[in-house]
Amino acid sequence: xxxxxxxxxxxxxxxxxxxxxxxxxxxxxxxxxxxxxxxxxxxxxxxxxxxxxxxxxxxxxxxxxxxxxxxxxxxxxxxxxxxxxxxxxxxxxxxxxxxxxxxxxxxxxxxxxxxxxxxxxxxxxxxxxxxxxxxxxxxxxxxxxxxxxxxxxxxxxxxxxxxxxxxxxxxxxxxxxxxxxxxxxxxxxxxxxxxxxxxxxxxxxxxxxxxxxxxxxxxxxxxxxxxxxxxxxxxxxxxxxxxxxxxxxxxxxxxxxxxxxxxxxxxxxxxxxxxxxxxxxxxxxxxxxxxxxxxxxxxxxxxxx
Numbered sequence: 335x336x337x338x339x340x341x342x343x344x345x346x347x348x349x350x351x352x353x354x355x356x357x358x359x360x361x362x363x364x365x366x367x368x369x370x371x372x373x374x375x376x377x378x379x380x381x382x383x384x385x386x387x388x389x390x391x392x393x394x395x396x397x398x399x400x401x402x403x404x405x406x407x408x409x410x411x412x413x414x415x416x417x418x419x420x421x422x423x424x425x426x427x428x429x430x431x432x433x434x435x436x437x438x439x440x441x442x443x444x445x446x447x448x449x450x451x452x453x454x455x456x457x458x459x460x461x462x463x464x465x466x467x468x469x470x471x472x473x474x475x476x477x478x479x480x481x482x483x484x485x486x487x488x489x490x491x492x493x494x495x496x497x498x499x500x501x502x503x504x505x506x507x508x509x510x511x512x513x514x515x516x517x518x519x520x521x522x523x524x525x526x527x528x529x530x531x532x533x534x535x536x537x538x539x540x541x542x543x544x545x546x547x548x549x550x551x552x553x554x555x556x557x558x559x560x561x562x563x564x565x566x567x568x569x570x571x572x573x574x575x576x577x578x579x580x581x582x583x584x585x586x587x588x589x590x591x592x593x594x595x596x597x598x599x600x601x602x603x604x605x606x607x608x609x610x611x612x613x614x615x616x617x618x619x620x621x622x623x624x625x626x627x628x629x630x631x632x633x634x635x636x637x638x639x
Contacts, residue, residue, distance in 0.1 A: 369401045369452075382414075392416075392464065395608075399469075402459055403452035411464025411485065413608035418446045418469035420490060445470040448490070451477055461485060463606045471495045472511070482506055486605035492516045493538070502529040505603045509536035517544035530559045532602045534567040541568055542588045557592045565594035567602045575599045 369377045370390065376383055382394035388407045392414040399418065400409070448469040449461060459480045465488070466472040472487040478500040486507040487493040493511040494503060497518055508514040514535050517525055535541040542559075559565055564581060573582040586597035 367399050367401060368396070370404050370407065372403050374404055374407075399447060400449045401452050402449065402456055405456045406458035408460040408462065409449070409464065410462055411606065413463055413465070413606040415465040415467065415608075416448055417467050418448055418490075420446060420468045420470055422489075447471045447474050449473045451475070465605055466490070466493075475501050484603065484606055487511065487514075488605075496525050496528070499526045499528075501525065504529060504532050506533045507536065507601075507603045507605050508533060508538060508541070511538045512540065513543040514538040514541040515543070517542075528557075529561070531561045531565055532598075534569075534601045534603045536567075536569045536601075541570070542592060559588075559592065559594040560596045563596060564602075565596040565598060567598040567600065568594065571597050571599070573597065573599075 368381055368383070371377055374385065374388070376385060376390070381396060381398070382392060383396075384391045384393055388404075389410060390407060391410040392412045395415040395417065397417050400416065402409075446469045448466045448471065450471075451459065451474070454477055457477050457479045459475075461473060461480075461482045462484050465486045467487075467489045469490045471492045472490040472494060473482060474495045474497075475482070476495075476497045478498050480498065481502040481504075482494065483502070484505050486509070488507070488509045488511065491512045493508045493514045493516075494506075495516050496503070503515070515530075565586070568586045571582055571586050573584040573586070575581065576583055580599055582597040582599055586594040588594070
């Protein structure tokens with residue numbers, strides 16, 4: 335009798351585990367490229383993205399690139415993952431920021447860009463709550479008035495490539511990229527009027543980079559990566575915080591033209607997380623059921639003794 339009760343208990347426990355695991359997001363779905371068309375339609379139409387007007391919300395992880403051909407839209411990752419094919423090897427690719435004289439295999443697989451704009455007339459893109467990983471370039475913003483917020487951009491060569499003016503990058507987690515943010519490819523000058531604060535720069539080879547200048551423009555104003563009161567978190571900041579207010583006592587110096595005057599000493603942003611696909615009632619039952627069965631089994635065994 336005891337053996338049969340134990341078998342039932344194990345069966346129910348395994349069933350509960352299967353219920354919970356079925357509600358977790360699946361592995362990234364393999365799609366080569368997704369296009370948000372000028373009409374607003376999504377091509378292909380069967381990808382796990384739900385459209386509500388100009389809001390495009392992920393409903394699962396996606397293995398693909400996204401090309402945006404419609405302005406003034408919001409891509410809401412809802413905590414899911416947009417994943418590419420970059421595996422950490424870049425020996426056969428031209429490297430952004432290392433100049434035009436590099437030797438590389440021009441027949442190699444071209445750059446993969448996680449989210450890119452279709453043309454210079456695309457403005458007003460907002461990307462939020464999305465984990466973007468394993469691309470040559472995570473996001474390429476080369477027009478104006480775009481926003482990236484509450485995202486995690488990780489394990490890319492370049493996390494965010496920025497060459498357009500008047501863009502906003504706030505409250506993002508940029509980690510384990512070769513270059514967290516890279517400035518200035520499409521323009522002769524560094525992008526202007528950029529809002530960049532409350533981001534976490536964690537363990538990137540270079541948190542911030544740009545095209546190497548032989549001489550700095552001494553008439554160009556200092557670029558400050560803060561909002562006048564608070565800046566960003568930099569994992570290699572070695573300053574102090576004597577008064578414990580969470581702001582470093584000395585600026586974080588990127589180079590002679592770029593600095594964060596108010597570096598944060600604690601993480602300012604963390605990666606977003608996807609919701610469970612199961613209703614809360616099912617989750618509660620799945621958690622409580624093994625406990626109830628275990629208690630009943632213990633009581634039964636004690637009674638038999």
